[in-house]
Amino acid sequence: MYLRLIRPFLFLWDAEKVHHFTFRILSFMLSAEWVKNILREKYVLQSPFLEKEVFGIRFPNPVGLAAGFDKDAKIGTEWKHLGFGFVETGTITPRPQAGNPPKRLFRLKKDQAIINRMGFNNGGVEVAAERLSKMDRRGIVLGANIGKNKDTPNEKAVDDYLICFEKLFHFVDYFVVNVSSPNTPGLRELQEKEPLTHLLKQLVYKNNSFSTQKPILLKIAPDLTDSQLDDIVEVVKDSGIQGVIATNTTISRDNLLTSGEQLSRIGAGGLSGKPLKDRSTYVIRYLFKKSKGAFPIIGVGGIMTPQDAKEKLAAGASLIQLYTGFVYGGPSLVRRILHSLL
Numbered sequence: 001m002y003l004r005l006i007r008p009f010l011f012l013w014d015a016e017k018v019h020h021f022t023f024r025i026l027s028f029m030l031s032a033e034w035v036k037n038i039l040r041e042k043y044v045l046q047s048p049f050l051e052k053e054v055f056g057i058r059f060p061n062p063v064g065l066a067a068g069f070d071k072d073a074k075i076g077t078e079w080k081h082l083g084f085g086f087v088e089t090g091t092i093t094p095r096p097q098a099g100n101p102p103k104r105l106f107r108l109k110k111d112q113a114i115i116n117r118m119g120f121n122n123g124g125v126e127v128a129a130e131r132l133s134k135m136d137r138r139g140i141v142l143g144a145n146i147g148k149n150k151d152t153p154n155e156k157a158v159d160d161y162l163i164c165f166e167k168l169f170h171f172v173d174y175f176v177v178n179v180s181s182p183n184t185p186g187l188r189e190l191q192e193k194e195p196l197t198h199l200l201k202q203l204v205y206k207n208n209s210f211s212t213q214k215p216i217l218l219k220i221a222p223d224l225t226d227s228q229l230d231d232i233v234e235v236v237k238d239s240g241i242q243g244v245i246a247t248n249t250t251i252s253r254d255n256l257l258t259s260g261e262q263l264s265r266i267g268a269g270g271l272s273g274k275p276l277k278d279r280s281t282y283v284i285r286y287l288f289k290k291s292k293g294a295f296p297i298i299g300v301g302g303i304m305t306p307q308d309a310k311e312k313l314a315a316g317a318s319l320i321q322l323y324t325g326f327v328y329g330g331p332s333l334v335r336r337i338l339h340s341l342l
Contacts, residue, residue: 002330015105015114023074030078043083043331045338050085054296054318055215055242057173059141061085062341063309063334066300066321067145067176067219071122073131080140083334088321089128090145091178094163096124097149100183106266107327110257112304113273114324115266116249117183120147125167132171144168145176145219150184157190158202165203174214177203177241180221180248182270188221193231200239215242222247222279222301229283233291243296244287245321247280273324277302281315288316304329306340313341 010018029035050061064086065079073089080087099121106115122128128144135142146168148160165175177200179190190196200218207213218241220232236244249270253263256275280301287297299317303309304325312320325333 039081064321066323077135082331086141088143091147108258115269117269143174144172147178219245245298246283285315309337
């Protein structure tokens with residue numbers, strides 16, 4: 001029904017407006033227990049064979065919702081009723097920020113892709129912490145993707161990440177350090193070996209100050225060279241963090257079916273979806289082989305079908321996440337992927 005009726009209707013309208021509209025509808029629906037029962041019956045697939053232990057956490061299944069979809073934890077753990085085994089909220093910054101000016105979210109229908117330049121729009125860590133503190137985390141794993149405010153200079157970026165880490169610590173199961181979004185000026189400079197190692201070591205030090213620790217992951221860009229990926233492997237091992245999410249969106253526009261004229265009108269932003277599939281799988285495979293499987297990897301980027309998901313897992317990913325595939329494929333994609341893994 002989603003592919004035949006709902007998606008064609010939704011795709012008639014502005015992508016960001018539709019996103020907010022569907023969130024309001026979903027929030028309303030998920031307030032009713034009978035609706036949750038219907039959704040669980042239709043979309044949730046439970047099996048002990050789907051459960052995975054990664055980073056010391058037991059995941060109900062290996063399919064998660066990637067960061068950027070539920071930025072402010074407005075639905076949060078309720079995504080479990082659509083079959084997800086985990087959800088990653090954010091990116092969350094210390095202070096609220098509006099992000100980049102609209103229009104900033106675009107569908108590339110011919111390519112089954114999305115370009116966004118949202119710019120970490122979110123209500124800030126205090127709002128997120130308040131929402132997360134009230135959520136029922138049973139039956140789903142909850143992660144927080146954290147970043148810096150746009151007006152925070154890179155030399156003070158560590159402070160922003162530490163604020164978010166400390167404020168959210170008791171309300172989530174794991175953290176993701178986002179230094180790879182292309183939509184915050186200068187952010188990707190933090191992926192360089194020296195500043196990245198410093199940032200991650202400070203977070204690990206803060207993590208160790210608590211009586212129990214939370215896994216810390218690093219989300220990286222797909223546009224890194226092999227030499228930079230070698231550095232990432234060293235940084236992960238040296239800093240003591242638990243793993244990597246590969247990958248974020250790409251700034252590349254290679255081999256797209258969408259016309260150059262349309263791409264010029266859209267302008268800058270990170271590309272996600274089907275065109276990213278092969279590159280993100282390459283990065284996963286490279287990291288896994290280079291590190292000899294020393295740390296877990298969450299694979300994300302261009303997972304549009306169950307076969308795409310299996311390719312990510314075969315390349316070395318322990319878990320996978322959906323974003324654009326969920327937009328184009330609808331909630332049935334989660335169950336179809338899980339069914340293919342049994």
